[in-house]
Amino acid sequence: MPMIQTVLGPVPVERLGLILPHEHLFTDLRGADTPGLGEADLDDVQAAMQRHLDAAWAAGITALVECTPAGVGRNPLALKRLAQHTPVAIVAAAGLYRQEFLPRWALAASEAEVEARMLAELNEGIDGSGVRAGFIKLAVSNEGITELEKRDLRAAARAAAQTGAVVASHTSGLLSGAHALEEVEILESAGLPGSRFIWVHTQNSPHLAEHRAVAARGAYLGFDGLSPEREEAFLKLVLDALGAGLGRQILLSHDAGWYRPGEPGGGKVRGYTYLVERFLPRLRERGVDEATIRLMTDENPKRAFGKTR
Numbered sequence: 001m002p003m004i005q006t007v008l009g010p011v012p013v014e015r016l017g018l019i020l021p022h023e024h025l026f027t028d029l030r031g032a033d034t035p036g037l038g039e040a041d042l043d044d045v046q047a048a049m050q051r052h053l054d055a056a057w058a059a060g061i062t063a064l065v066e067c068t069p070a071g072v073g074r075n076p077l078a079l080k081r082l083a084q085h086t087p088v089a090i091v092a093a094a095g096l097y098r099q100e101f102l103p104r105w106a107l108a109a110s111e112a113e114v115e116a117r118m119l120a121e122l123n124e125g126i127d128g129s130g131v132r133a134g135f136i137k138l139a140v141s142n143e144g145i146t147e148l149e150k151r152d153l154r155a156a157a158r159a160a161a162q163t164g165a166v167v168a169s170h171t172s173g174l175l176s177g178a179h180a181l182e183e184v185e186i187l188e189s190a191g192l193p194g195s196r197f198i199w200v201h202t203q204n205s206p207h208l209a210e211h212r213a214v215a216a217r218g219a220y221l222g223f224d225g226l227s228p229e230r231e232e233a234f235l236k237l238v239l240d241a242l243g244a245g246l247g248r249q250i251l252l253s254h255d256a257g258w259y260r261p262g263e264p265g266g267g268k269v270r271g272y273t274y275l276v277e278r279f280l281p282r283l284r285e286r287g288v289d290e291a292t293i294r295l296m297t298d299e300n301p302k303r304a305f306g307k308t309r
């Protein structure tokens with residue numbers, strides 16, 4: 001029975017239903033060298049975020065994957081605090097963000113050191129917290145994948161191959177389709193099959209041919225920026241991918257949240273219920289059946305994030 005590693009421990013996938021595979025609860029984009037990066041009063045975090053988790057649970061969401069890796073304020077104890085007060089399962093990320101956000105230790109680290117750090121985050125806990133990560137999150141630069149980012153991809157491939165964790169990578173900019181293919185190639189060269197990769201922000205490429213090419217390598221397509229403002233664009237992306245027979249590889253999420261340290265009350269937080277309340281009904285109106293809805297929102301994320309070891 002596959003399990004998903006949540007911040008409170010492993011949960012068998014059969015106990016879960018609808019999963020949001022790309023969201024944020026707590027993120028700090030002020031830069032890796034910012035004093036106090038990723039630090040906040042946990043009572044304040046809970047005061048800001050509890051109602052959004054309550055609303056998610058009420059909407060039928062059973063798990064939320066938190067996609068904040070090292071360098072952008074990842075805070076495992078904040079995630080644990082939130083998880084202790086909601087039935088929504090919360091999954092934390094191992095890994096590193098793109099080069100511009102790398103913490104100082106990572107600038108000088110060897111590939112083996114990065115791999116060891118990822119393994120420790122997955123197997124023991126993040127930064128000594130005892131809170132284990134449930135997958136690996138990376139990111140690559142818009143202008144091109146840097147040497148340090150290639151190092152992190154290879155390290156992640158090895159850590160993922162040893163643990164069963166999936167690798168998700170933020171891939172943005174005009175070249176995102178080409179970069180996603182390059183990421184698959186780097187992962188495969190280091191021993192991880194393309195089927196264990198999630199192309200984060202697939203919507204940044206409007207080209208179905210690129211979606212097909214990456215999916216042909218087995219990877220998941222993350223349509224993960226769902227919002228009312230971009231409803232028609234996302235409906236077209238998802239319907240086109242379904243029309244191309246890629247339903248088994250589609251993931252749907254909002255990239256929403258999140259508490260921002262340094263801003264009063266954590267700043268403006270976006271909730272997690274648009275998918276259920278608006279987007280799925282729109283898909284049904286366009287003829288998408290319940291089995292396909294379930295495939296995209298339940299079976300696919302369970303296959304992606306579920307581990308057998």
Ligand SMILES: [Zn+2]
Pocket residue numbers: 022023024067255
């Ligand atoms: Zn994100």
